Amino acid sequence: MSNPIAARTDSLQLSRTANTFAPPVMEARRWLADVNHPADRPLLNVSQAAPVDPPPLALREAMAARGRDDAESHLYGPVLGLPALREEVATQWSAAYGGQISAAQVAITSGCNQAFAASIATLCAEGDEVIIPVPYYFNHRMWLDMSGVRTVPLPVGPGMVPDAAAAAQRITPKTRAIALVSPNNPCGVEYPSAVLRDFFALAQRHKIALIVDETYRDFDARTGAPHDLFANPDWDETLIHLYSFSKAYRLTGHRVGAVVAGTARLAEIEKFLDTVTICPNQLGQRAALWGMQNLADWLAGERREILDRRAAIDAAFPMLAAKGWQLLGNGAYFAYAEHPFSLSSADLAPRLVHDAGVLLLPGTMFMPDTVPGGERQVRIAFANIDRAGINTLFDRLSGLTY
Secondary structure, X not given: OOOHHHHHHHXXXXXXXXXXXXXXXXXXXXXXXXXXXXXXXXXXXXXXXXXXXXXXHHHHHHHHHHHHHOHHHHOOOOOOOOHHHHHHHHHHHHHHHOOOOOHHHEEEEOOHHHHHHHHHHHHOOOOOEEEEEEOOOHHHHHHHHHOOOEEEEEEXXXXXXXXXXXXXXXXXXXEEEEEEEOOOOOOOOOOOHHHHHHHHHHXXXXXXXXXXXXXXXXXXOOOOOOOOHHHOOOHHHOEEEEEEHHHHHOOHHHOOEEXXXXXXXXXXXXXXXXXXXXXXXHHHHHHHHHHHHHOHHHHHHHHHHHHHHHHHXXXXXXXXXXXXXXXXXXXXXXXXXXOOOOOOHHHHHHHHHHHOOEEOXXXXXXXXXXXXXXXXXXXXXXOOOOHHHHHHHHHHHHOOOO
């Protein structure tokens, strides 16, 4: 029997999904097949960029009560999300960023990936371009591929931070947006406020959108607002801000995210959301709202724990540095490092499962083939590994020779 995808590939008429690569995390999980990890060397899984623990008990109890007593939590709701949650995001974000954000400028989505997808759908047509720093978040690249949008890679500069002047050189008549992630996935770095301001000014000058994905904003090491973009009275003409409730409140399986943008943009986003999900997860939205209103102290404790793990990475890394490793970035949930071996990270990462009982992601998953560097880089996600686990991880990696 013929393969319809292969047939279309042969005729250069690729389907949307055939235009991109397989999901990297799913590929990495397949490396675990048929591998037995002894009791004295259990698998250290540092591949996942999200918590694997459930929400805190108080939130689960609140969700259970809502599911039992609130009939509307099981029904269709507004396409752009629960009004009370939109209002809470607007209120808290206005206070946090020192700007003016209304509930009408907030939409709730089924996770932050959908917020990105919806935003791109309102911005781009076939053949348009979006500039993204590399290393990039691979799901952003995948969605651009499947949308017929050209990814324009922007190699990062010192400290794994992108440069607006370098981005300016890549803007063409087809450029529709620049997309940034800060704190960054995969590199962990927090983009300085001045850098974000430069990118905003660049986007504003060229009348393109600046997408800023702040999924990991709750684990930023800095005090105060990470940027002042919302303080600009015309922010909604340029800025599209994305957020995920998955990380802060461990609502990964409930798929709740947000997009903050101008009302005209959200009217277009509403078309997209209505056709793909009709409305966000009703119970998940109520959980996110309850978390925002009741879990500030708990979330502060989660932030302290993540920052302590970040400090543990810094403290223990000399063990790897002595063997030729280099720490390129460290923050949010991630340490991004350069390994000293001659083989590509694409080959190294699967071997680490067997040789060290470690599952991490190779830098090649975060880079296009046209940009060098990923073959020497790896991402370590420490969302689910504590100080002791970090020391064990580095002990295993430091003993490797290839």
